[in-house]
Amino acid sequence: MTILPPLLAGNWKMNGMQGSLSEIEALRDAVTSGRMGRAETLICPPFTLLRAAADLCRGAALGIGGQDCDPKPSGAFTGNISADMLRDAGATAVIVGHSERRTLMGETDALVHAKADAAARAGLLAIICVGETRDEHDRGETLQVIGRQIDESVPRTSGAGTIAVAYEPVWAIGTGLVPSAGQIVDVHGFLRQRLEGLLSDRAGGVRLLYGGSVKPDNAEAIGALSNVDGMLVGGASLKAKDFIEIAAAYR
Ligand code: PGA
Numbered sequence: 001m002t003i004l005p006p007l008l009a010g011n012w013k014m015n016g017m018q019g020s021l022s023e024i025e026a027l028r029d030a031v032t033s034g035r036m037g038r039a040e041t042l043i044c045p046p047f048t049l050l051r052a053a054a055d056l057c058r059g060a061a062l063g064i065g066g067q068d069c070d071p072k073p074s075g076a077f078t079g080n081i082s083a084d085m086l087r088d089a090g091a092t093a094v095i096v097g098h099s100e101r102r103t104l105m106g107e108t109d110a111l112v113h114a115k116a117d118a119a120a121r122a123g124l125l126a127i128i129c130v131g132e133t134r135d136e137h138d139r140g141e142t143l144q145v146i147g148r149q150i151d152e153s154v155p156r157t158s159g160a161g162t163i164a165v166a167y168e169p170v171w172a173i174g175t176g177l178v179p180s181a182g183q184i185v186d187v188h189g190f191l192r193q194r195l196e197g198l199l200s201d202r203a204g205g206v207r208l209l210y211g212g213s214v215k216p217d218n219a220e221a222i223g224a225l226s227n228v229d230g231m232l233v234g235g236a237s238l239k240a241k242d243f244i245e246i247a248a249a250y251r
Helices: 018-032 047-056 083-088 099-104 109-121 134-138 142-153 181-203 219-223 240-250
Strands: 007-011 040-044 062-066 093-096 125-130 163-167 207-211 230-233
Touching (some): 018 040, 018 047, 018 062, 018 240, 040 093, 040 240, 047 062, 062 083, 083 109, 134 142, 142 181, 181 207, 181 219, 219 240, 230 240
Parallel strands (some): 007 040, 007 230, 040 062, 093 125, 125 163, 163 207, 207 230
């Protein structure tokens, strides 16, 4: 089993204009000068900044990813972007099944599965997001919900080179709330087991990221937890300074 470095990914969501490229430049310089530690780093800006961001990072160890892709390679799907197009624009990865897409756009596990397949065909790493809502959490259904999301959204051909899985409790996203260390360890242990059931020995190297209110002041503690192989960061990835401080978790 190849052991990959931890993955620190930033999800800019629908934030960032031309001027925000200076944050990407600052991150690129931090990566190049070794200030980002040993993590593999990735920023997922909005589509409009993808190519410019990828051009800025060419030859540097800062990857650029998409936030979504269509399952089809091309065709009459107005407004959508395919995984091949992301690759063509310089992306190396794509987030699929983010809870905002699952809830706001009604994306199903089957659709997320198809998107992860499309990413693999295009040679992109798919970061597949799973996570329970506040109500599901309060009803004690966390593992049941996540188990279903894993079973139905992870392609059976996946391995460490084609997917990472991000556990993002919906109630922790953008709220400043974070599960206890014990809860994160329990869920990530469960995820590892579930992936082993699906992918057998290919599951071992699949990186399990935690996401939801990761900030400079909690990143080190979260990053040190068992079966946490990286983090998916929203708000705190918008400013290079914060993201660099988060990366200190992997110094
Ligand atoms: P947050 O978002 O870090 O702002 O909570 C995380 C995410 O939605 O990926």
